[in-house]
Amino acid sequence: MPEGPSIVILREAAAKFRGKTVRRAVGNSSLDLTRMEGRRVIALRNWGKHFLIEFSGFSLRVHMLMFGSYRIDERKPSPPRVSLQFDNGELNIYASSLKYIEGKLDETYDWRTDVMNDAWDPRLARRRLKQQPDTLICDALLDQELFAGVGNIIKNEVLFRQRVHPESTVGALPSRVLGRVIADARAYSFLFLEWKRAFELKKHWQIHTKRTCPTCGGPVSKTYPGKSRRRTFFCPNCQIRY
Numbered sequence: 001m002p003e004g005p006s007i008v009i010l011r012e013a014a015a016k017f018r019g020k021t022v023r024r025a026v027g028n029s030s031l032d033l034t035r036m037e038g039r040r041v042i043a044l045r046n047w048g049k050h051f052l053i054e055f056s057g058f059s060l061r062v063h064m065l066m067f068g069s070y071r072i073d074e075r076k077p078s079p080p081r082v083s084l085q086f087d088n089g090e091l092n093i094y095a096s097s098l099k100y101i102e103g104k105l106d107e108t109y110d111w112r113t114d115v116m117n118d119a120w121d122p123r124l125a126r127r128r129l130k131q132q133p134d135t136l137i138c139d140a141l142l143d144q145e146l147f148a149g150v151g152n153i154i155k156n157e158v159l160f161r162q163r164v165h166p167e168s169t170v171g172a173l174p175s176r177v178l179g180r181v182i183a184d185a186r187a188y189s190f191l192f193l194e195w196k197r198a199f200e201l202k203k204h205w206q207i208h209t210k211r212t213c214p215t216c217g218g219p220v221s222k223t224y225p226g227k228s229r230r231r232t233f234f235c236p237n238c239q240i241r242y
Helices: 004-013 122-130 137-142 152-161 175-197
Strands: 024-026 043-047 050-054 058-063 069-072 082-086 089-094 097-102 221-223 232-234
Touching (some): 004 050, 137 152, 152 232
Antiparallel strands (some): 043 050, 058 097, 069 089
16 A cells, blocks of 8 residues: 555656646546546645645545556556546556545645644644553554554554554553654654655665564564554564553
8 A cells, every 4th residue: 555655756746737737537437537627737735645636626536545556658558547638748547546525625634644744743643642542553553544644664664663562552652652653653754755766665674574673683573463454563572562
């Protein structure tokens, strides 16, 4: 599943279509794609894992789910979910969920919860976390209402970097440790973005998909904990279970 930094890269790659008019909109989506034809793209935005194409009065929300992808000015052999064609090129989206959002995006999205947005508010995240003390921290980090844009890779790496066992409960974490986890969810997301742009993301993984802990040399555990049941890698020696 593409995480927040990957959607930032998509937004940047598609920037040339900002201010341009959609000449043709086709694809295998059940949405009425022709609604976008003849409409000018006002802005391209992202919130968490959502890519947003804003028009006057409505926006197209693209969620790439587990296997979504895109191509700009080229096509894959498989049919696109949507192909937006402009005078200066085309944007093709594959294997994604599409939805129209009516009205202003600011009325739908709370930008304070997006870890990569300038409006990100760590104090809001802390307040909301304290309201769910029994939640496992591995589930909390994947909650898009708390940490929009954080996905499984970021979750695993942040918890390893902060030496926190994924099955620790939010309420059991010392205040300073919780603060470090919140801060690193944002900090690591920007590192992810930097490494992704340089095509070297995987070489920086410390715990995700690893078998041996880079710190102690012990075996890495792989489990599927919590309500999210997402694949989780951690070191039982180095990461403290609070």
